[in-house]
Amino acid sequence: MHWGIAPHRIGAMILRYWYLLLSSWPRLLELVYWPALQIITWGFLQNYISQNAGFFAQAGGTLIGAVILWDILFRGQLGFSISFLEEMWARNLGNLMMSPLKPIEFLIALMVMSLIRLAIGVIPMTLLAMIFFDFNLLGFGLPLIAFFCNLIFTSWSLGIFVSGLVLRNGLGAESIVWTLMFGVMPLACIYYPVSVLPHWLQYVAWALPPTYVFEGMRALLMDHVFRADLMISALLINVVLFIASFAIFLALLKSARRHGSLIQSGE
Amino acid sequence: MISNDAASSGLPTTGPAGSSAIEVAHLVKLYKTTRAVDDVSFRIARGSITGLLGGNGAGKTTTIAMIMGLVLPTSGRIQVLGCSMPDQSADVLGRMNFESPYVDMPMRLTVRQNLTIFGRLYAVANLRERIEKLAADLDLGEFLDRANGKLSSGQKTRVALAKALINQPELLLLDEPTASLDPDTADWIRQHLETYRKTHGATILLASHNMLEVERLCDRVIIMKRGRIEDDGSPDNIMARYNRATLEEVFLDVARGRVQAGTS
Numbered sequence: 001m002h003w004g005i006a007p008h009r010i011g012a013m014i015l016r017y018w019y020l021l022l023s024s025w026p027r028l029l030e031l032v033y034w035p036a037l038q039i040i041t042w043g044f045l046q047n048y049i050s051q052n053a054g055f056f057a058q059a060g061g062t063l064i065g066a067v068i069l070w071d072i073l074f075r076g077q078l079g080f081s082i083s084f085l086e087e088m089w090a091r092n093l094g095n096l097m098m099s100p101l102k103p104i105e106f107l108i109a110l111m112v113m114s115l116i117r118l119a120i121g122v123i124p125m126t127l128l129a130m131i132f133f134d135f136n137l138l139g140f141g142l143p144l145i146a147f148f149c150n151l152i153f154t155s156w157s158l159g160i161f162v163s164g165l166v167l168r169n170g171l172g173a174e175s176i177v178w179t180l181m182f183g184v185m186p187l188a189c190i191y192y193p194v195s196v197l198p199h200w201l202q203y204v205a206w207a208l209p210p211t212y213v214f215e216g217m218r219a220l221l222m223d224h225v226f227r228a229d230l231m232i233s234a235l236l237i238n239v240v241l242f243i244a245s246f247a248i249f250l251a252l253l254k255s256a257r258r259h260g261s262l263i264q265s266g267e
Numbered sequence: 268m269i270s271n272d273a274a275s276s277g278l279p280t281t282g283p284a285g286s287s288a289i290e291v292a293h294l295v296k297l298y299k300t301t302r303a304v305d306d307v308s309f310r311i312a313r314g315s316i317t318g319l320l321g322g323n324g325a326g327k328t329t330t331i332a333m334i335m336g337l338v339l340p341t342s343g344r345i346q347v348l349g350c351s352m353p354d355q356s357a358d359v360l361g362r363m364n365f366e367s368p369y370v371d372m373p374m375r376l377t378v379r380q381n382l383t384i385f386g387r388l389y390a391v392a393n394l395r396e397r398i399e400k401l402a403a404d405l406d407l408g409e410f411l412d413r414a415n416g417k418l419s420s421g422q423k424t425r426v427a428l429a430k431a432l433i434n435q436p437e438l439l440l441l442d443e444p445t446a447s448l449d450p451d452t453a454d455w456i457r458q459h460l461e462t463y464r465k466t467h468g469a470t471i472l473l474a475s476h477n478m479l480e481v482e483r484l485c486d487r488v489i490i491m492k493r494g495r496i497e498d499d500g501s502p503d504n505i506m507a508r509y510n511r512a513t514l515e516e517v518f519l520d521v522a523r524g525r526v527q528a529g530t531s
Contacts, residue, residue: 012387016373019384023375023414086373094370095430098335099388100361257339257353260298263332263369 005108009101013109017083018116031117035071035125042067043133062221064135066190069147069217071122073188073210074181076155077162079117080110081177084163088171097262103253107246110163111156118152143220146231147213153238154209157245158184164245164252168261190214209234209241287346288313288438288470289334294343296329296494303329304340305494311472311487313437316464318481319474320514321491322522327474328369330491331440334472335365348438361389366431367442371423374416378407378426381415382433389434401429405459420447428456432463439463441473445480453477457484478515488514490521497521 021027046063087093096106129135137144162180165173187201188210194202205211212234216227256262289311296304304326311317319327332338334345336353345352350359372381379398386394402408405425410418415426424447431439444460445453457480464471475481481488482502490498490505498505498521502514509517 006390008390009388012384015387016376016380016384019376019380020373090373091369091371092373094337094367095372095385096388097337098360098365099385100357100390101388102357254339257337260329260332260338262337263328263367 005105009105010109014112017113031120032124035121038067039125039128061135062218064129064133065217068137070190073151073155075118075121076114076152077159077181079114080159081162083110083113094262143226150209150213150234157241160245160249164249168252168256209237287311290346292344295341297341302494307496313470314468315486316471316484317487318485319489325491326494327491331442331474363438364431364434364436365440366427366444368446372415375414377412377414379411385430386433391434405429421452424448437469439469439471444473478518482514
């Protein structure tokens with residue numbers, strides 16, 4: 001395999017998805033609609049319980065903070081995977097795989113698109129949280145960069161993995177794209193500390209990078225401490241996850257070629 | 268297998284290794300227990316137009332897909348423009364292109380946007396001029412800024428051909444290039460392919476069910492049946508061998524196992 005990466009091919013793919021976004025207002029609306037709905041629902045819930053429970057009054061913002069960070073994780077993966085699915089829905093994968101586009105360039109373009117789609121969804125969400133619920137995400141300061149990087153790396157790893165599954169198994173595996181992240185949700189301890197889990201399950205939770213991020217967020221909001229150790233651990237696991245997911249993607253691509261799936265990219 | 272007169276046909280079908288655009292040796296593709304392609308070998312000379320004929324399930328599309336690198340062979344060897352496939356695909360994919368009914372261009376994008384994206388993927392120089400040239404050659408001007416999904420099937424085929432020609436490929440692989448086209452448009456496409464081959468010295472390999480098209484366009488015909496090469500030669504030689512006036516009659520004979528070449 002040749003590893004030389006051509007920016008013009010990555011740019012061509014980003015342009016392809018950009019044209020697609022601009023050609024379809026429902027696609028753009030969908031990017032903003034769900035995150036906005038999420039923040040409004042959870043924001044009001046946070047307001048209600050903080051008025052009625054001393055603990056939450058003290059830990060103001062943990063719920064809204066968790067909702068926004070969860071959305072970065074979830075929307076990051078969806079943004080990646082939906083761009084990939086667009087090729088399957090359009091039956092365009094054969095054209096791409098037969099072109100000089102390399103798998104790594106394709107994946108980089110999908111990563112950039114996940115950032116663009118995420119920005120379109122999360123920026124209005126963050127503004128809503130600031131205006132209506134007095135929660136300023138940027139108030140996290142520099143730790144926000146560490147949170148964001150770790151979450152986006154995890155979302156890309158999962159995005160690469162599920163895209164490989166769809167590539168190999170066709171659109172019959174599409175539901176995994178939408179549901180895989182929800183399997184991570186209870187284990188990543190988004191809304192509660194890891195200590196709540198049964199002892200044996202805590203080992204599983206600590207194998208997931210988002211767990212470190214949400215623990216780190218709670219430490220920052222409640223104890224006003226930035227846990228750099230947690231962020232470094234998350235980053236190390238993310239590196240392993242990312243390499244593993246890329247290797248699995250290549251193996252699934254090879255398997256798709258072996259089974260002729262690329263010329264029958266339907267169900 | 269009835270006959271293989273590639274070497275004796277007098278066509279530019281064989282030659283020293285390396286002078287061919289495509290060399291396929293003992294190609295086998297197994298899907299579980301089905302032998303989709305069964306020990307297929309051929310060479311295709313540079314600058315020729317070769318037709319791959321056969322009924323449904325004959326192995327034409329699988330053979331072309333393996334040449335393109337979209338499907339991995341179970342065994343055998345493929346060389347395209349001097350490069351081993353799929354190992355050296357990165358060196359050769361930019362010099363070839365294809366059109367197939369098994370893939371579409373993105374429907375929501377306009378024709379111009381689609382051609383721009385593929386032009387960039389293939390690093391086409393002076394892309395704007397190239398798109399204008401293709402639009403003029405293939406009569407796309409009227410709908411260049413219309414979404415691909417809103418075109419008729421004939422217009423879509425012309426757009427797919429424009430995409431296949433965007434990088435001025437040395438090797439063009441076409442799967443049913445005139446399927447679903449009216450006779451006038453189909454004839455027009457054939458003329459364009461012939462002109463392209465002459466002006467660019469390109470090699471064209473096409474799979475088709477349209478016997479008239481093959482008779483008119485191809486220097487050489489490879490007939491496949493149940494994954495194997497059933498016959499191979501120029502259209503005239505094959506028709507003479509089967510004592511038939513048209514390739515369609517030959518095709519029916521082969522498909523129904525009615526005659527042996529040279530025995531009728």
